[in-house]
Amino acid sequence: MLYGIAAATAALLCTAVLAALLRSPALRAGILDRRRQRPLPLLGGLAVAVVTCLVAAAGEWTRVAPLGDGVAELLMAAAAVAGLGLVADVWRLRARVLVTGTAVAAVCVVPYDETGLPGGMLAVGWIVLATLAFKGLDHAEGLAGTVGVVTAFGAGVCAAAEVMDGLAVLLSVVAAALTGFLMHNWHPARIGLGACGSLFTGFLLSSAAVFTRAGYDIGPSAAVVFCLAAVAVTDALLVVLARRAARRPLLRRGPDHLGHRLRRLGLTPQGSVVLLGAGSFSSVLVGVLVHLGWTGHGAVLWVAGGVVLVVVVLLLIPVPRGRRPSSTQVSGHLRVRSG
Template structure:
């Protein structure tokens, strides 16, 4: 318990410091978010990954807080996925490369002896979809970090209920690292999470949920998994439906995510993140209560109904069609195009 508190505190402070240190090198190297009009460096996610791996690895190395069976492999696989994300941030990678890498990493961490082969295949599919959906949440200042903190705490409670102490410590470290990152990512953000941090966080959280539900029936497990990832699922569903109805390419970026549409309703950037964070807290709370047996599985229907209602309502909000004329910013030899 005391080590968990110390580890979380160290992760929070170290991430806050490292994110601030990495901001200038990212600006000078041109590692920027090309979706935005302003120059937003993207190495904040690297700070989250490095600090999480160091703090969790120190507990494993000293045997003060062993990660437990499979959790060390989970952390290594998540770091590998983060490496792919870092390459995508710096040089760009095709989406299919990120998907293939995430599939391989997920296939290496699923506990097939507890899930069985059919359940393991479903678990791999969930990890991949949830990881990519979480990456999609990184479209607004503070959103991915806020949802990540809430989800990490919820998954940590589920892990603690299963007496998976090492996994619970890892999730507390992830939550603390994201909190330290949020000190620089709250609107107006000074540094971004990027594919490196968003893929890492999504992979750790989705894999952790699979670990905590391994051995349970698929139906109840699917209910808990859905609740813990409801906001990311809602965002992904909204984007897929919106782009499908508009006959636009699914992978083409556009201002049609959750926070974008809430902004068009008149909410401030901070207000939209707070609202979505509250929604994430509500759905995660239901998932934790179902997992621990404090409430029945029917409570999940309220979460599903809320997700569908939100998607339908936000789908009716018009968004700009097509891409905005690109603007160009020049800094020395750097030329960044936003579109």
């Protein structure tokens, strides 16, 4: 318990300091997100990943807080996915490279002895989809970090209930690291999460949810992991339906995510993040209560109904036409840094 508090505190402070230090190198190296009104340096995610790995490794090395079976491998796989995201931040990578790399990492961490082969394959697919959906939340300042903190706490409670102490400590470290990062990412942001941080966080959280539900029936497990990732799923579903209806490429960036549409409803950047954070808290709370057995599985239907309602309502908000894409943009619309 004391180590968990000390580890989380160290992660928060170290991430806040490292993110501040990485801002200037990112600006000098041109590692920027140019989708914003002003270029935003993108090495904040590197700070989150590095600090999380170092703090967790210190607990494992000293044996004060050993990670437990499979959790060390999970952390190494998440670090590999973060490395792939860092390459995507520096150089453009095609989407299939991102999907393939994430899928390979997911295959390596799923506990097949508890899920079985069919359940394991479903878990791999879920981890890939949830990771990419979480990456999509990095379209608004503070959104991915806020949702990540809430989800990490919820998944940590589930892990603690399963007596997975190492995983619970790791998730608390992730939540603390994201909190330190948010000190620089709240509007107006001074540094961004980037593909490195969003992929690392999304992969770690989705895989942790699979770990905590391994051994349970597939149906209830699917309900719990859906609740833990409901905001990311809503954003992904909204974008897919909107772009399909407009016959636009799915991987071409555009102002049609949750945060963009809430802004057009008149919310401030901070207000939209707070609203979506509250939505994430509500859905994660339902998932935790279902996992603990304190409420029935029928409560998940309220979350699913809320997702459908939000998607339908926000689809009615028109998306402004962007500038006509140049030939370079058209040829590169399948690249990772597309929205």
